[in-house]
Amino acid sequence: MEYIENRTFEELQVGDSAEITRTLRHDDIELFAVMSGDVNPAHVDPEYAASDMFHRVIAHGMWGGALISAVLGTELPGPGTIYLDQSLQFRRPVGLGDTVTVRVTVAEKYPDTRRLKLACECLNQEGKQVIVGEALVIAPSEKVRRPRVTLPEVHLHERGARHRELVKLAAPYEPIRVAVVQPVNAASLHDALDAKEEGLIEPVLVGPEAKIRRAAEEIDRSLDGVTLEAVPHSHAAAARAVELARTGKVDALMKGAIAMDELMDAVLAPEALATERRASHVHVLDVPTYPKPLLITDAALLAYPTLADKRDIVRNAVDLAKSLGIEAPKVAILSASEVVDPRIRSTMEAAALCKMAERGQIAGAVVDGPLAFDSAISRKAAAANGVAGLVAGDADVLVVPDLEAGTLLVKELVHLAGADSAGIILGARVPAIIPGRSDGALPSLASAALAKLYLHRGDHGTALASGDPSREDAA
Structure with missing residues (x-):
């Protein structure tokens, strides 16, 4: 001593x-x-x-x-x-x-x-x-x-630093046109107007006009120069926003004061915005104790995804990661352990997803699993668990077994680890921005930046441009 x-x-x-x-x-x-x-x-x-x-x-x-x-x-x-x-x-x-x-x-x-x-x-x-x-x-x-007293360890973290980097990364590109669905309360209208002021989006506010204007008065914000599509209620707002997207008048949707199920029912209705790929949600977290953005999927949309669903979940997350500048995303398929166990379905599906990646059914990423959470995000834990590979301890994307596990994981990181979360839904014809609900406006701005980067920089079919900070208006 x-x-x-x-x-x-x-x-x-x-x-x-x-x-x-x-x-x-x-x-x-x-x-x-x-x-x-x-x-x-x-x-x-x-x-x-x-x-x-x-x-x-x-x-x-x-x-x-x-x-x-x-x-x-x-x-x-x-x-x-x-x-x-x-x-x-x-x-x-x-x-x-x-x-x-x-x-x-x-x-x-x-x-x-x-x-x-x-x-x-x-x-x-x-x-x-x-x-x-x-x-x-x-x-x-x-x-x-x-x-001699042992001093506590101090971990310095600039709150929101990685989300600010996303907003900065999106800055050179032209704002995307976004239908904001039911922005009838202070929070949702703030999200839309803040994203407009930041140069991320050109919003089209879709909802009951009187309620939207009342929300603007409540937060003392002007709607001058902002397009407003008046409809009577949230169901009509979702339908009209989908129609604007289907006809190419907007590039993306943004969730306002409307239930996720109601919005997605409209998005995935027959002849609406569904594609051959399953739509899924991706959280992009700024975690103080992790050295880079951490993508978690799907923790908001698909309750109990099938193996085919998980293939699309991975593909959607990989597309997003690439648009953020991650050239070969490291994808960890999470489960309870690293052992493939027939009694635990998620371990079997993890093994199948790895084989899909090996055979080219999931392209452009390094996929490994099953991996326990600690082995996915900690090199020290991975070594202690006897797990090696490019993904172990350095994952960019965590694919959770189901919505319950994912929701628990995200909320634990937010409320215990001080993480901030941005969010987006991919897989439909246009992305849907799901504003973050951590403290402050930055997670919501980061959510809008995700859609902007995805549309301008992605190599998927909905990309507006290929690495070019400018584009011609498609309207």
Whole structure:
């Protein structure tokens, strides 16, 4: 066990010193900014910092001051020290990657009060002073030796960073025309208008006009310049939106204040928008503890999919992943374990899906399964479970056994792991945007960005363009 021990006033002599060494990391700057609230762009905005006087991101000045405090509180004099005064002069900036040695030296002792004056300096890796100063403390009179406390692990995550990347990725492309079905409450109308302001969609609001205008008044938003298709109720709104899509007047649908079943009944009605492929839903999650977007399917639409359904579920997710720039998506078919067990249907179907991928019935992806959830998303867990392969521990897409398992998984990630979820339905003639319902507007914007990227960048039949940020209006 590691201990922390002080040096009492009587033990210390003029000239005694102690030091620690630290290398400045990006996480240090972010942690200090979070703790202090100091978001000066010189420290946290690389673009601004590049144009500032130092031409790089630098540490907060008091990061070095905090390191001096750490020496005083843990090394010399150590536990029991009472801080009275500190002067600091900042001589040079500390940049990312710089290594700083922090040294304190006893300069004077005052026996009547047990006070110490200590010279403080911070030196960079070149031996040049970056901070100098003096500290005045009351030194401890009693010996203290305690086990060193193990600090908690800190995982930094910029909320919504990956969803912002989706919105940014979609920015160069022309807005898609979207029929927003029944936007009669504040949340659904906000979603549509925010996506329009972001340049993601050109909305056509389909629903009862009086209710839509009342919702606009409630949220204090203008409908000037926004197309409105007035219909009497939600059933008619779904039918009219489908007709707009079927006749090519809109490129996609967007769910408003309407039940999923009601919307999908209209989409999949005879001679509506159904295709030879089964429609399915894909969640795109920004999970703080996962290093990339995580696609989960189907956790919203198909309750108990058949093997044929799962083939289409995988194909839909692979199409979406490719439109997001994932060239060869790694698809994990989830089940209770990695063993193919005739008693567990999902393991048998996972094995069949892998064979389909091997034979070209599912193209453009690396498919593996059955895989337990931990083996799919953790290399360490996969190794412990004896699972190898390209997908294990690095999945882009998780295919769940059924809707119950998928819904539980998504909600656990959202409410326990702090994930944000965007969503989209694919497999019909046009995609349907299912706005996210995590905190803030970003998941809904990301949902719209998914449809925009899918239509402009996908290599499927409904793509508007092939890698070209512009297209001619098809209306």
